Amino acid sequence: MTDEPKKEMVVTPWEVSGDIDYDKLIDQFGVQRMTKEIEEKIAKHAGFKHLQLRRGVYLSHRDTDWWIKEYEKGNKVGLYTGRGPSGHVHLGHLLPWFFCKYLQEAFDADLYFQMTDDEKFLQRDDLTLEETIALTYENALDVIACGLDPEKTHIFSDTEHIGHLYKIALNVSKKVTYNTAKAIFGFNDSNNIGIVWYPAMQAMTCFLESEREGKNTPCLIPAAIDQDPYWRMTRDIAEKLGYYKPAQIHAKFLPGLAEGGKMSSSQPDSAIFTTDPPKKAGKKVMKAFTGGRDTVEEQCELGGRPEICNVYAYYYFMFEENDAALVEREMKCKNGEILCGECKKTLAKRVEVFLTDFQKKREEAREVLDQYLLK
Amino acid sequence: MTDEPKKEMVVTPWEVSGDIDYDKLIDQFGVQRMTKEIEEKIAKHAGFKHLQLRRGVYLSHRDTDWWIKEYEKGNKVGLYTGRGPSGHVHLGHLLPWFFCKYLQEAFDADLYFQMTDDEKFLQRDDLTLEETIALTYENALDVIACGLDPEKTHIFSDTEHIGHLYKIALNVSKKVTYNTAKAIFGFNDSNNIGIVWYPAMQAMTCFLESEREGKNTPCLIPAAIDQDPYWRMTRDIAEKLGYYKPAQIHAKFLPGLAEGGKMSSSQPDSAIFTTDPPKKAGKKVMKAFTGGRDTVEEQCELGGRPEICNVYAYYYFMFEENDAALVEREMKCKNGEILCGECKKTLAKRVEVFLTDFQKKREEAREVLDQYLLK
Numbered sequence: 001m002t003d004e005p006k007k008e009m010v011v012t013p014w015e016v017s018g019d020i021d022y023d024k025l026i027d028q029f030g031v032q033r034m035t036k037e038i039e040e041k042i043a044k045h046a047g048f049k050h051l052q053l054r055r056g057v058y059l060s061h062r063d064t065d066w067w068i069k070e071y072e073k074g075n076k077v078g079l080y081t082g083r084g085p086s087g088h089v090h091l092g093h094l095l096p097w098f099f100c101k102y103l104q105e106a107f108d109a110d111l112y113f114q115m116t117d118d119e120k121f122l123q124r125d126d127l128t129l130e131e132t133i134a135l136t137y138e139n140a141l142d143v144i145a146c147g148l149d150p151e152k153t154h155i156f157s158d159t160e161h162i163g164h165l166y167k168i169a170l171n172v173s174k175k176v177t178y179n180t181a182k183a184i185f186g187f188n189d190s191n192n193i194g195i196v197w198y199p200a201m202q203a204m205t206c207f208l209e210s211e212r213e214g215k216n217t218p219c220l221i222p223a224a225i226d227q228d229p230y231w232r233m234t235r236d237i238a239e240k241l242g243y244y245k246p247a248q249i250h251a252k253f254l255p256g257l258a259e260g261g262k263m264s265s266s267q268p269d270s271a272i273f274t275t276d277p278p279k280k281a282g283k284k285v286m287k288a289f290t291g292g293r294d295t296v297e298e299q300c301e302l303g304g305r306p307e308i309c310n311v312y313a314y315y316y317f318m319f320e321e322n323d324a325a326l327v328e329r330e331m332k333c334k335n336g337e338i339l340c341g342e343c344k345k346t347l348a349k350r351v352e353v354f355l356t357d358f359q360k361k362r363e364e365a366r367e368v369l370d371q372y373l374l375k
Numbered sequence: 376m377t378d379e380p381k382k383e384m385v386v387t388p389w390e391v392s393g394d395i396d397y398d399k400l401i402d403q404f405g406v407q408r409m410t411k412e413i414e415e416k417i418a419k420h421a422g423f424k425h426l427q428l429r430r431g432v433y434l435s436h437r438d439t440d441w442w443i444k445e446y447e448k449g450n451k452v453g454l455y456t457g458r459g460p461s462g463h464v465h466l467g468h469l470l471p472w473f474f475c476k477y478l479q480e481a482f483d484a485d486l487y488f489q490m491t492d493d494e495k496f497l498q499r500d501d502l503t504l505e506e507t508i509a510l511t512y513e514n515a516l517d518v519i520a521c522g523l524d525p526e527k528t529h530i531f532s533d534t535e536h537i538g539h540l541y542k543i544a545l546n547v548s549k550k551v552t553y554n555t556a557k558a559i560f561g562f563n564d565s566n567n568i569g570i571v572w573y574p575a576m577q578a579m580t581c582f583l584e585s586e587r588e589g590k591n592t593p594c595l596i597p598a599a600i601d602q603d604p605y606w607r608m609t610r611d612i613a614e615k616l617g618y619y620k621p622a623q624i625h626a627k628f629l630p631g632l633a634e635g636g637k638m639s640s641s642q643p644d645s646a647i648f649t650t651d652p653p654k655k656a657g658k659k660v661m662k663a664f665t666g667g668r669d670t671v672e673e674q675c676e677l678g679g680r681p682e683i684c685n686v687y688a689y690y691y692f693m694f695e696e697n698d699a700a701l702v703e704r705e706m707k708c709k710n711g712e713i714l715c716g717e718c719k720k721t722l723a724k725r726v727e728v729f730l731t732d733f734q735k736k737r738e739e740a741r742e743v744l745d746q747y748l749l750k
Contacts, residue, residue: 118545129542159545163538167504170493170534173569178553181568193556194548197572 011226012186014123016253022059022225029228031060031250041068046106051321052099052251060225062235063247070218071107077218078209079103080246082114082202085135086124089142090271092254095317096222097146099251103222110152112374113143114205118158122194133159137369142274144365144372145358156374158201164374168207173200175237184229202227203234206246216244225250255313257288274362278355282348285311291333292340304333304340311344319350386601387561389498391628397434397600404603406435406625416443421481427474427626429698430691435600437610438622445593446482452593453584454478455621457489457577460510461499464517465646467629470692471597472521474626478597485527487749488518489580493533497569508534512744517649519740519747520733531749533576539749543582548575550612559604578609581621593619600625630688632663649737653730657723660686666708667715679708679715686719694725 009018011025026033038061043049045068052058071077081100083093104111117132136157143155158165181187181199209217221231228250235245256270272281291309293299306312312333320326332338384393386400401408413436418424420443427433446452456475458468479486492507511532518530533540556562556574584592596606603625610620631645647656666684668674681687687708695701707713 118541121545122549129545159542162541166493166537166541167534170496170504170569173572174497174567176568177565178562178568178571179564182564187553189554189557190552192549193551193553193571193575194545196553196568197548197575200568 013227013229016224016226020253022252025225026060029060029225029232031062031225031228031248033060034058034249035065038064038068041065042103042106045071046102050099050102052095052102052317054323055316057095057099057251057317058222058249059252061247061249062231063245064220064249067218067220067247068107071109075218076213077107077109077220079107079109079111080114080205080208080219080221081111081223082116082205083139083143084116084120085132085139086120086127087135088273088275089139090273091314091318092256092271094142094146094274095254096224096251097143097148099222101146101148103220104149104152108152109220110154110209111148112205112208113153113155114202115139115155115157116198116202117160118194118201119198122192122198129159133157136160140369140372141362141365144368145274145361147361148372150368150371153372154374155372161374165201165204165208168211169200169204171241172203172207172234172237173197175240176200176203176233180233180236184233199230199233202230203237206231206234206238207241207243210243216242218244219246221246221248222251223248224253226253252317254317255310257284257310272351272355274355274358276355278352278359281355282352285314285348285351286344288344290340290344296339299339300336303336304338304343306330306333309333311340311347314347314351319347319354388602388604391599391601395628397627400600401435404435404600404607406437406600406603406623408435409433409624410440413439413443416440417478417481420446421477425474425477426696427470427477427692432470432474432626432692433597433624434627436622436624437606438620439595439624442593442595442622443482446484450593451588452482452484452595454482454484454486455489455580455583455594455596456486456598457491457580458514458518459491459495460507460514461495461502462510463648463650464514465648466689466693467631467646469517469521469649470629471599471626472518472523474597476522478595479524479527483527484595485529485584486523487580487583488528488530489577490514490530490532491573491577492535493569493576494573497567497573504534508532511535515744515747516737516740519743520649520736522736523747525743525746528747529749530747536749540576540579540583543586544575544579546616547578547582547609547612548572550615551575551578551608555608555611559608574605574608577605578612581606581609581613582616582618585618591617591619594621596621596623597626598623599628601628627692629692630685632659632685647726647730649730649733651730653727653734656730657727660689660723660726661719663719665715665719671714674714675711678711679713681705681708684708686715686722689722689726694722694729 007018009021010016039053043053067077079100081096100111103109115136117136121127121129121132140155176199178196181196185199187196206219209219231246231248238245256267258267258270269284272284288310290311291305291307293302315326315329320329382393384396385391414428417428442452454475456471475486478484490511492511496502496504496507515530551574553571556571560574562571581594584594606621606623613620631642633642633645644659647659663685665686666680666682668677690701690704695704
């Protein structure tokens with residue numbers, strides 16, 4: 001193992017870079033470490049333990065145990081996740097959405113899926129509102145292709161569905177000072193007044209189901225940990241507004257294909273997009289950063305390094321359902337019995353098969369999009 | 376005339392107090408002084424010169440001449456005014472609305488009437504959103520009772536009609552930094568993030584008709600001068616967004632019944648509300664601050680002071696249509712030929728007659744409210 005200097009970790013709702021140290025993040029964000037007990041309870045209600053639970057994708061949480069208990073008491077519970085429509089969807093985005101489908105079935109939960117087209121427009125100089133709205137509908141196809149229940153999934157765009165949202169967001173905004181928002185999100189005075197307002201829109205969704213149901217409904221948010229500042233703010237004000245604090249379950253980032261960092265839309269070659277032609281995606285895999293050695297001889301002798309290998313990470317997080325097969329692959333890699341070329345080829349094939357199937361579902365989603373939109 | 380120390384003038388969108396010095400306001404706000412030429416042109420298109428124009432109620436403007444020219448070229452022109460629904464409507468509020476009716480007819484203009492229920496909710500700790508929304512509909516009855524054309528009047532509530540408004544407001548908000556808003560509105564960091572966002576909502580209406588018409592439509596805003604900071608901000612960004620700068624025509628404040636300041640909802644006895652029972656309103660008039668002397672003898676000898684008299688101001692701005700009769704009343708007052716009691720009694724009677732008629736129209740407005748709402 002090399003001892004290269006670590007790149008400074010940055011994890012905010014707008015930037016994830018550097019070498020991610022999850023232990024440090026858990027301390028820094030003041031969240032609770034995931035427990036075996038919670039994982040087992042989720043598995044019990046689902047009838048099986050999801051790959052993402054078996055592999056420790058959900059590293060931390062806040063009040064997920066309480067959310068499960070509310071369900072066990074016979075109360076209705078809900079889910080909330082979302083997407084900032086600034087480009088195409090990549091495989092990293094899909095992880096929590098697949099997990100939402102799993103939780104939706106296990107807990108008979110409605111999922112409120114927020115498309116933050118206002119946020120992306122306000123943040124990015126290069127995007128018009130028309131563009132982020134168009135991307136909203138494109139990205140919604142990906143959400144639907146994950147197999148969510150049309151009866152229990154409510155996809156909405158901040159701009160297109162604002163009539164359902166504005167009043168709740170106003171109530172939130174009245175409880176958050178500029179000072180607080182500045183401290184949490186690092187605003188400075190040259191930020192525009194729209195982006196200063198936006199946290200109220202993201203927080204609002206935590207209370208949307210309660211408003212629609214006419215009674216307090218526990219809300220669990222499966223999302224990557226970089227969104228945590230929003231929930232910290234929301235939890236601070238929830239009870240003042242008469243709502244439950246939202247619970248969270250935090251996912252790790254799916255690594256990009258290049259060395260370090262998460263899969264990022266802003267580095268197109270580091271990510272596999274759901275809209276990539278399968279062959280092209282396969283080629284991206286073949287060029288991925290691995291844990292391989294400089295020469296074949298060296299690798300046969302010393303073995304590969306799955307712990308720093310992005311190809312291995314793809315198997316781990318998404319493309320090897322079978323635990324025994326995963327362990328076998330890891331061992332063979334470490335022993336130098338399997339080389340990177342072969343390993344990448346197998347993954348490329350699986351990615352191609354996955355994308356071919358997903359893209360078919362994605363096209364079919366166009367026909368049923370309306371059924372999934374918030375009414 | 377007494378030489379009492381003047382009370383410091385404060386004129387912002389949230390506070391109007393002290394002795395109002397309109398010359399100073401015109402300089403301070405950097406607006407243009409009203410001209411005879413503009414007044415005559417408006418009168419020409421209307422077919423008569425409105426009392427408010429004859430009496431100099433509109434003391435200043437920005438680009439009203441340009442707005443008239445656009446109309447004369449055969450272009451569609453529009454009007455925008457509004458109301459912050461934080462309580463009942465008083466007579467001071469009605470002045471620009473009556474003037475809007477006059478302009479609507481003269482220039483065949485659509486009027487966009489904004490009810491800023493979000494603003495009032497965000498500003499006032501004592502108001503819930505439900506309350507400001509309820510007041511919106513109550514206040515809309517007053518607007519309609521002014522006799523506006525249902526075909527050409529579009530009353531909307533920020534919260535109830537947000538679906539028509541949010542996208543335009545987002546475009547505005549992206550062009551306004553917190554720094555700019557802070558400088559214009561005097562925000563400080565302990566303001567809530569909703570009120571920081573709100574200027575985008577008020578500015579947005581300047582562009583609403585252009586968006587709905589699908590072409591740039593000159594917009595004129597008749598309103599009291601305290602709202603000017605919003606239009607200054609809006610004019611700065613209008614062209615960046617591809618719109619015309621909005622034009623303004625600024626009204627003086629109708630004085631309250633108590634000494635100094637404008638008629639204010641926050642001092643109930645200083646204002647005559649449209650919902651006051653007529654007899655009660657008459658009694659308020661009888662208790663009004665006048666320009667009378669301490670004793671009858673003194674007044675007969677020295678005469679009254681209409682220049683500081685609120686009762687005279689009510690005749691001047693609203694309750695004496697006939698110019699010759701107004702001059703006669705002024706002269707008789709100055710000569711000590713008419714005393715305050717008699718003068719107040721006549722005004723009280725006129726106010727009672729006005730309110731009786733207005734309240735009838737206001738009740739009838741309930742039946743036609745829907746016709747006036749933005750669709």
